[in-house]
Amino acid sequence: MTATVKADLSRYDQKLELILRASARIFAEKSYHSTSMRDISRATGISLAGLYHYCKSKEELLFLIQDHCFGRVLQRLEERLQSESDPIARLRIFIDNHLSFFAANMAEMKVLSHEAESLAGDLHEHVSTRKRRYTRTAHKILSELQHAAVGAERPPRRNGTTRKTARPVEVTVATYALFGMMNWIYNWYDPRGKLSVSQLVDNITRLFLSGFLSQAERATVQGQAEKVNIWRSA
Amino acid sequence: MTATVKADLSRYDQKLELILRASARIFAEKSYHSTSMRDISRATGISLAGLYHYCKSKEELLFLIQDHCFGRVLQRLEERLQSESDPIARLRIFIDNHLSFFAANMAEMKVLSHEAESLAGDLHEHVSTRKRRYTRTAHKILSELQHAAVGAERPPRRNGTTRKTARPVEVTVATYALFGMMNWIYNWYDPRGKLSVSQLVDNITRLFLSGFLSQAERATVQGQAEKVNIWRSA
Numbered sequence: 001m002t003a004t005v006k007a008d009l010s011r012y013d014q015k016l017e018l019i020l021r022a023s024a025r026i027f028a029e030k031s032y033h034s035t036s037m038r039d040i041s042r043a044t045g046i047s048l049a050g051l052y053h054y055c056k057s058k059e060e061l062l063f064l065i066q067d068h069c070f071g072r073v074l075q076r077l078e079e080r081l082q083s084e085s086d087p088i089a090r091l092r093i094f095i096d097n098h099l100s101f102f103a104a105n106m107a108e109m110k111v112l113s114h115e116a117e118s119l120a121g122d123l124h125e126h127v128s129t130r131k132r133r134y135t136r137t138a139h140k141i142l143s144e145l146q147h148a149a150v151g152a153e154r155p156p157r158r159n160g161t162t163r164k165t166a167r168p169v170e171v172t173v174a175t176y177a178l179f180g181m182m183n184w185i186y187n188w189y190d191p192r193g194k195l196s197v198s199q200l201v202d203n204i205t206r207l208f209l210s211g212f213l214s215q216a217e218r219a220t221v222q223g224q225a226e227k228v229n230i231w232r233s234a
Numbered sequence: 235m236t237a238t239v240k241a242d243l244s245r246y247d248q249k250l251e252l253i254l255r256a257s258a259r260i261f262a263e264k265s266y267h268s269t270s271m272r273d274i275s276r277a278t279g280i281s282l283a284g285l286y287h288y289c290k291s292k293e294e295l296l297f298l299i300q301d302h303c304f305g306r307v308l309q310r311l312e313e314r315l316q317s318e319s320d321p322i323a324r325l326r327i328f329i330d331n332h333l334s335f336f337a338a339n340m341a342e343m344k345v346l347s348h349e350a351e352s353l354a355g356d357l358h359e360h361v362s363t364r365k366r367r368y369t370r371t372a373h374k375i376l377s378e379l380q381h382a383a384v385g386a387e388r389p390p391r392r393n394g395t396t397r398k399t400a401r402p403v404e405v406t407v408a409t410y411a412l413f414g415m416m417n418w419i420y421n422w423y424d425p426r427g428k429l430s431v432s433q434l435v436d437n438i439t440r441l442f443l444s445g446f447l448s449q450a451e452r453a454t455v456q457g458q459a460e461k462v463n464i465w466r467s468a
Contacts, residue, residue, distance in 0.1 A: 183414065
């Protein structure tokens with residue numbers, strides 16, 4: 001490939017990237033259905049004829065936004081997971097990868113979640129396939145984590161009584177709950193606010209793994225609740 | 235009020251309820267902006283003129299859906315919380331109330347989450363006020379729970395060393411993470427499937443309070459991870 005062709009490709013990609021980012025912003029603001037190609041032309045300063053050089057239709061723009069996002073987030077994830085086998089570290093990578101990417105692409109996140117059904121036919125099927133693969137990866141990480149934990153021997157208590165085993169949470173519920181916790185951020189999180197992306201990742205990871213109350217805190221609160229009950233029935 | 239007027243009011247309310255449910259279903263399916271009053275007329279079998287007897291505009295329909303939902307979920311919640319002071323029980327009530335209501339109103343849930351910005355002016359402000367009150371209630375329940383836990387004395391370890399206190403999760407992050415976990419269900423949960431609403435409530439509550447891995451499981455998995463690391467560096 002000659003240097004000129006390379007530069008042209010790069011210019012083409014940059015302009016497409018600019019169009020996709022502007023379109024995602026407008027779709028997120030006023031919904032896909034209420035946006036016209038004319039709105040996108042105005043926002044980008046690219047003529048209608050110019051836009052059609054990059055995409056056949058508004059639907060193709062929506063497809064490219066969704067496809068690029070899932071493609072990039074999946075590719076980065078698979079690269080980062082390759083060198084890690086510890087189940088907790090793999091989950092941390094998953095959460096960090098998802099939140100870092102989407103905190104930098106909040107408009108795209110909203111479009112992915114609101115306009116999934118606005119695509120039809122092959123375009124819809126193509127994006128759904130990527131999304132299923134991404135969901136399966138999350139499900140597999142959580143299954144392996146639970147398997148590593150539940151499959152291992154539990155130490156007996158010092159007084160010799162058996163330890164009460166808490167029922168594990170359903171992996172499918174946990175997978176979608178994790179996506180819910182992460183994807184809801186477009187409703188409230190401001191990446192330029194006082195909570196940094198890494199603090200957000202840290203909070204979500206600890207909340208998902210260890211819960212809102214640590215074991216010791218749960219015991220304390222439940223102890224207090226029992227005391228209150230005794231006092232009440234006295 | 236005479237019996238006839240009461241019966242008329244009830245008939246009016248029932249018909250309005252029918253219109254709101256049908257509208258929510260259509261807004262959820264094809265988005266508010268792509269729905270016309272004619273679509274709602276077709277779906278309900280009520281003439282356009284008849285529809286305008288119940289609402290001035292499509293926007294008023296969207297407002298009534300959002301206002302009725304937040305109104306009903308808030309009223310039920312406040313009634314149920316009145317007689318309960320234990321922080322964990324209050325959180326259970328909050329999760330059960332939210333998920334039971336919205337599992338029976340999934341189309342409304344999607345409309346609430348996708349079309350929040352489709353209202354403007356006073357209608358938007360009215361719904362936002364209710365939503366803020368609902369969010370504040372959740373935030374308060376979590377603050378009280380964390381306060382009860384963190385404020386209490388932690389028992390020292392048997393060997394006399396101090397216990398490492400885990401940093402508490404930010405209450406604001408936890409509040410929105412909880413809403414995310416719960417509100418995401420319209421993307422995956424089937425109330426007629428094999429997971430009952432009460433099982434869903436139970437899973438989400440345990441996941442939020444105790445995390446995906448119990449304390450013992452975390453220790454085991456982390457122990458395994460350490461062993462793997464030692465083996466690797468050997």
